[in-house]
Amino acid sequence: MIVTTDQLFKIAYGKYAVGAYNINNAEQAMGLFRGCIQSKAPFIIQISKGARKYTDKRMLEAIIRAAEEIFPEAIFAVHLDHGDEETCYDCINSGFYSSVMIDASHDPFDKNVEITKRVVDAAHKKGISVEAELGMLGGVEEDIKVDEGHACLTNPEEVVEFVRRSGCDSLAAAIGTSHGAYKFKGQQSLHFEVIEAIQKKLPGFPIVMHGSSSVPQEEVKRINAAGGKLDPSARGVNEDEYLPAAKLGVTKVNIDTDGRLVWTRVHREFFRDKPSEFDFRPPGKVFIEEYANFIAHKNGKLGSAGQLDDVRAKVSKK
Ligand code: G3H
Ligand code: 13P
Ligand code: ZN
Numbered sequence: 001m002i003v004t005t006d007q008l009f010k011i012a013y014g015k016y017a018v019g020a021y022n023i024n025n026a027e028q029a030m031g032l033f034r035g036c037i038q039s040k041a042p043f044i045i046q047i048s049k050g051a052r053k054y055t056d057k058r059m060l061e062a063i064i065r066a067a068e069e070i071f072p073e074a075i076f077a078v079h080l081d082h083g084d085e086e087t088c089y090d091c092i093n094s095g096f097y098s099s100v101m102i103d104a105s106h107d108p109f110d111k112n113v114e115i116t117k118r119v120v121d122a123a124h125k126k127g128i129s130v131e132a133e134l135g136m137l138g139g140v141e142e143d144i145k146v147d148e149g150h151a152c153l154t155n156p157e158e159v160v161e162f163v164r165r166s167g168c169d170s171l172a173a174a175i176g177t178s179h180g181a182y183k184f185k186g187q188q189s190l191h192f193e194v195i196e197a198i199q200k201k202l203p204g205f206p207i208v209m210h211g212s213s214s215v216p217q218e219e220v221k222r223i224n225a226a227g228g229k230l231d232p233s234a235r236g237v238n239e240d241e242y243l244p245a246a247k248l249g250v251t252k253v254n255i256d257t258d259g260r261l262v263w264t265r266v267h268r269e270f271f272r273d274k275p276s277e278f279d280f281r282p283p284g285k286v287f288i289e290e291y292a293n294f295i296a297h298k299n300g301k302l303g304s305a306g307q308l309d310d311v312r313a314k315v316s317k318k
Helices: 005-012 026-038 049-054 057-070 085-094 109-125 156-166 192-201 217-225 239-247 257-273 281-302 308-317
Strands: 018-022 043-048 076-083 099-102 129-134 170-173 207-209 250-255
Touching: 005 018, 005 076, 005 129, 005 250, 005 308, 018 026, 018 076, 018 281, 026 043, 026 057, 026 281, 043 049, 043 057, 049 057, 049 076, 076 085, 085 099, 085 109, 099 109, 109 129, 109 156, 129 156, 156 170, 156 192, 170 192, 192 207, 192 239, 217 257, 239 250, 239 281, 250 257, 257 281
Parallel strands: 018 043, 018 250, 043 076, 076 099, 099 129, 129 170, 170 207, 207 250
Antiparallel strands: none
16 A cells, blocks of 8 residues: 555654665565565655666556555555656656655755755645755765765754755755765764754654665675675664664665665675576575565664554554
8 A cells, every 4th residue: 555655754753764765676676565564564665766767667656556466465655766856746747656855955055945845835736745855965876976075964953944944844864874885984873963953953853864774794795705896894874773763753764775785695696606597587586585584674673663553553544
């Protein structure tokens, strides 16, 4: 059942975080749905601009519709990840999305407000909610690379004005993470003081954490042992920090890179061990199973595992 992102946020806020997982193909969708059913968790499927272009946006929508039929017990929202204005309008008008993200965080404050407000006005007319970003994460997004020197944490002093003027429904905040596999060197952690300060300024308002992959060392080692050349110093977010962040209002946690690492490890190991194989379905099957286990594990860390019956009861009351 597709629900609104707002419904999930209202139920989860302050208790646990909802996992927002990027998908690009049918195998990921199968693993995602299986993993969420297995762990009895609500979830958010997110689709990036790159994912919409990879095959065709209609292909992904059809895959999600099919998955909804195959797994009637699943409860989820569909979200556009890192949209520009044009893509937001396309998604808003498609009638398929529960929410969109307008990412104008690279623009100055006033311009960010102005762009976000235009998207909010269009989205709210159709009952769709909007995630906006304030502050700038480091790392690589589709067409923008922000190096660490230019990344900047969200300034809690700006959030009230930003939300009031833009009308956005949730706020992607830069709290020390970055996109991709190379987030941290050494022992860094989330900036809990920033999350706490934002929650104080905006009590009850959902905060979104981007760049939340944990980049497990074991995955990196296995990928490299099977011919990969990932930098072994790659580090991600400590998964044990998801839940404390959720208690401070982080309600949506975006995870993509860790799933790509699962894909890479499964396929590298498979073809290393079976070099004469050329049917892609056997490793595809392994991937679906491993991806489902990975999703179930993440949902456990986010605290969303086991919440499905409660969510079902609350959304069906409406
Ligand atoms: O934040 C970006 C997400 O990981 C999506 O990545 O734009 O390569 O699909 P993508
Ligand atoms: P990761 O690269 O840490 O998985 O972050 C994904 C993300 O923020 C998608 O919007
Ligand atoms: Zn992101």
